[in-house]
Amino acid sequence: MKPILIIAAVPLETLLLENYLAQPVRSKANGMESVEGMLGNLRVVVCTAGVGKINAAAASAVMIERHCPQLVVSIGCAGAYIGSGLSIGDLVVASDEVLVDEGVLVEEGWQDLRFMSLPVLELGGRLCFNTIPLSKHASEKAMQLADYYGVFLMRGRFATVSTCSGTSMRGAELSRRWNVIAENMEGAAVAQVCLRFGVDCLEIRGISNLVEERDLKKWEIQRAVDVAQRFILKYIEELDRPDTSPYPMAVPEM
Numbered sequence: 001m002k003p004i005l006i007i008a009a010v011p012l013e014t015l016l017l018e019n020y021l022a023q024p025v026r027s028k029a030n031g032m033e034s035v036e037g038m039l040g041n042l043r044v045v046v047c048t049a050g051v052g053k054i055n056a057a058a059a060s061a062v063m064i065e066r067h068c069p070q071l072v073v074s075i076g077c078a079g080a081y082i083g084s085g086l087s088i089g090d091l092v093v094a095s096d097e098v099l100v101d102e103g104v105l106v107e108e109g110w111q112d113l114r115f116m117s118l119p120v121l122e123l124g125g126r127l128c129f130n131t132i133p134l135s136k137h138a139s140e141k142a143m144q145l146a147d148y149y150g151v152f153l154m155r156g157r158f159a160t161v162s163t164c165s166g167t168s169m170r171g172a173e174l175s176r177r178w179n180v181i182a183e184n185m186e187g188a189a190v191a192q193v194c195l196r197f198g199v200d201c202l203e204i205r206g207i208s209n210l211v212e213e214r215d216l217k218k219w220e221i222q223r224a225v226d227v228a229q230r231f232i233l234k235y236i237e238e239l240d241r242p243d244t245s246p247y248p249m250a251v252p253e254m
Helices: 013-021 053-067 136-147 169-179 187-197 223-240
Strands: 004-009 022-029 032-039 043-048 071-081 090-099 103-104 108-113 121-123 124-128 131-133 155-159 181-182 199-209
Touching: 004 053, 004 223, 013 032, 013 223, 022 053, 022 121, 032 136, 032 223, 043 053, 043 223, 053 071, 053 108, 053 187, 053 223, 071 090, 071 169, 071 187, 071 223, 090 136, 090 187, 090 223, 108 187, 124 131, 136 199, 136 223, 155 187, 155 199, 169 199, 181 199, 187 199, 199 223
Parallel strands: 004 043, 004 071, 071 199, 090 155, 155 181
Antiparallel strands: 022 032, 032 043, 071 181, 090 131, 090 199, 103 108, 121 124
């Protein structure tokens, strides 16, 4: 059976998952380190790629090419935009990822990739500019799982940035322009590579902070990454028993 590939930026975002792996084996391919093991009857590969879109894209391509996974899970922490209804410690799942700062700055102001006529990829005849869709099938399973267990999980559009928002004014600008709920630095890259390889991508993140005036004393990164990893452990546990799941999981394919 094809494995599940889990990709994160930093070791803290995968440490709990790695501790649950049975028969773990570490390896290195094309400069990318990973650990492979079992969760129940499912083979799982965990890769810590490094921070940012370049690291995330490179790791995704190398790991997908090497392992041919059935599903890629992008996991980690995120900042929630003011007005999203999210609080620190909440869980979020991406419906789409948006490259919110890829574009051009002209005299009239900032403009996106559509303005530049530069799509990042073509998907079934449809041009994708700044917005990258993720698997509806995988995110719907996550929503059903959260509902069954009474876990709060918000689904929405995520922002992928190269420059993190360190003020509430910048956060308000991005959330208003793109209708996004949370901000990270890797998600769109993982999602885009998955689309090119034809692999479903699920992105789950825990909220570590609000996007406001930057103050690391208010952040709760450990809490955020723990809640995301524990949810993915439950998600994989349910994938391991699709015929005996205690709740209905039949949803249309993407």
